[in-house]
Amino acid sequence: MDAATRAQFVESWGSMGGLWGINRSMARIHALLLATREPLSLEDIARELEMSRGNASMSLKELRNWGVIRRVHLTGERKDYYIAEDDIWSMLFRIASERKKREFDPALAALRKALEATPPGNDLVRQRLGELEEILRAVERVLDRFLKDEEASRGMLKFLSAPIPYPGSGKGKKSRG
Amino acid sequence: MDAATRAQFVESWGSMGGLWGINRSMARIHALLLATREPLSLEDIARELEMSRGNASMSLKELRNWGVIRRVHLTGERKDYYIAEDDIWSMLFRIASERKKREFDPALAALRKALEATPPGNDLVRQRLGELEEILRAVERVLDRFLKDEEASRGMLKFLSAPIPYPGSGKGKKSRG
DNA sequence: CCAAACGTTCAGATCATCCTGAACGTTACA
DNA sequence: TGTAACGTTCAGGATGATCTGAACGTTTGG
Structure with a gap:
């Protein structure tokens, strides 16, 4: 070497x-x-x-x-x-899991706390915190699904990076929402 | 307020x-x-x-x-x-795009440069850099697809966080590569 | 031309993070 | 028990990121 x-x-x-x-x-x-x-x-x-x-x-x-x-x-x-650890994928997977735990989870918890602590009448703040919380909740579901199983996530990455379209990815609006 | x-x-x-x-x-x-x-x-x-x-x-x-x-x-x-910018989704989208550009892209470029600069015969380094490059290439395709179109990515997030299974997400092993 | 109102820059101060190395704890063995 | 080999810890120093505020540009109006 x-x-x-x-x-x-x-x-x-x-x-x-x-x-x-x-x-x-x-x-x-x-x-x-x-x-x-x-x-x-x-x-x-x-x-x-x-x-x-x-x-x-x-x-x-x-x-x-x-x-x-x-x-x-x-x-x-x-x-x-x-x-x-000789498996690179496994290494990346562990890093991703750890970072979600250390960075994402506390931020989402803080956001929820802020939302609870906002008294009624603060419409603008409530609305914007609410929108953000909804989005991050969706992100969390995606992350959790992805990080639940190291093997499955390998396949998921392959699937998502493959050049086959799926609902929501194309130009044509396919309803949804 | x-x-x-x-x-x-x-x-x-x-x-x-x-x-x-x-x-x-x-x-x-x-x-x-x-x-x-x-x-x-x-x-x-x-x-x-x-x-x-x-x-x-x-x-x-x-x-x-x-x-x-x-x-x-x-x-x-x-x-x-x-x-x-009053649309929270749009804001998150811009942040994600910017971070990919600032953090991910340079790292991938550096990795490719390192791979080129590795003379033959350094098998272990070449192999590990190669595996990493392959994975990050797949990640990049996913990110690019996601970040290409703000509206489409909204739908994509919804799709991915919805409780419907798709290939690679389940317990059952479906081949392997 | 000058002065006032305003925005921008950047050298140096401040603050957080990371690293060093000496002190200490533990284990193995005579 | 003593001591050598080794790992760990943490106070304080080094490094790097961020912030301040004074100096400097620009624009507007007299």
Whole structure:
């Protein structure tokens, strides 16, 4: 494995962290593990990525919470070793689930609280909060359906990206509403 | 309109900024405009939200770039006035489009660049970048289809959140690839 | 031409987030 | 029990995002 290539991969993955909603250190560690066949120890990682052991430790812990890496033990070794979850789809799926839980759900809860806390007579606020709540409720149903089953969602993505039209997607108005 | 209610709405919308991918000041201004029937001037906004005129100016400019507010001119007035785009769906749609453009597209471009820059022989990196590219390509097709037409996407959301099954959504395994 | 009213910009202050590294806890083994 | 190897934590420093406010442009009217 070409070290320069791996380094470049680590850095581009790292700067893509924003898209996944994880920070740079986590993304870089994740990339390194994705690009390496052998399990790596905390020390290997900290040395290779030139980061502190503390940061590596925290980031590895967090990546395990996200479910995108696993800790393994090598017989005869005292150190902990880590490998990446090898299924990319599964990784994306976990990231999506986690982000819904961390970002979407609290926002929807806050919105509902705001709606309850709005006394009658504030028509404009009530109306707009209400519209938003209705839309986000629909979004939530879609997300929940999608995130319920990792296998099924694979098929769903394929279905939705395939060039076959379905109700609501075409130019021609097909009623509905 | 109840000032305390409006203030609370502004603050909850403001703290929801993260979900929309816009910052706190932008979200607060947007909320204030959503909760007010009359057009407001830059000065009105800066006073009401206790922020600097500079910040208000920059945030208003940015909100206009996102297409979620509009500048209007009142006859006989020198000041600029602002109102919120009144259709919530339209607002969410614009936000979604903008975020795809700002976050997703550059990440996919970076991924493709990384893939090209990976010399043959780096099998693991190539394979994993390739899998990811394939998935994101499918995601992109879905997003493009969804974001192509504001009206159609309304129907699509309804369709997807309705309790009718379609291929790939059920428990039963239907082949596999 | 000048002055007032208004909008915009951006250097530096403020604030939040992330990272480092020393201190500490735990385990294995003599 | 002592000590070496290792992992974890967290106070404080570094970095990056956001906000302020003074300086500067532009427009309007005298």
